[in-house]
Amino acid sequence: AGVSSKNVTLGVPRLKEIINISKKPKAPSLTVFLTGAAARDAEKAKNVLCRLEHTTLRKVTANTAIYYDPDPQNTVIAEDQEFVNVYYEMPDFDPTKISPWLLRIELDRKRMTDKKLTMEQIAEKINAGFGDDLNCIFN
Structure with a gap:
């Protein structure tokens, strides 16, 4: 589940990006499916997120x-x-x-x-x- 307020490209514009293999998509995204212990434990999932996310x-x-x-x-x-x-x-x-x-x-x-x-x-x-x-x- 994501954040509904996040600005994302949906519908026909997104479909065009995918079909035309856009080199610069307006809202690039990545979905990561967790396996193992992280898939069953919210705290372990949060640990994975913190390790993946760049923090300044x-x-x-x-x-x-x-x-x-x-x-x-x-x-x-x-x-x-x-x-x-x-x-x-x-x-x-x-x-x-x-x-x-x-x-x-x-x-x-x-x-x-x-x-x-x-x-x-x-x-x-x-x-x-x-x-x-x-x-x-x-x-």
Whole structure:
């Protein structure tokens, strides 16, 4: 079953696309029939969907802000102070790599849960995409 409000090409226009083997269909779609345990369990079906679906950071972001924080160890964001202190106590932390500019990304917990994403997975992807150009910490 799909979402009835989704804009899809139906009827004669869709039939024309199929018959003429359109190179650029207006609403390309794919139907996946599940087998095995996923066919009988809604939670396992949801896991398959999450693995197939492409999720961007934008889809799970609630808010973003840029701060100038000249002393990151005593951050200007009071609510972050506790986990920043813990981060500074880590043995592999290098304070020379810290910039006074801070990009704070607040994630939407419900959307993350719906997509079955963890903070670790998101931080790992950000670090993989930017390498040494940034230092990502999360709580």
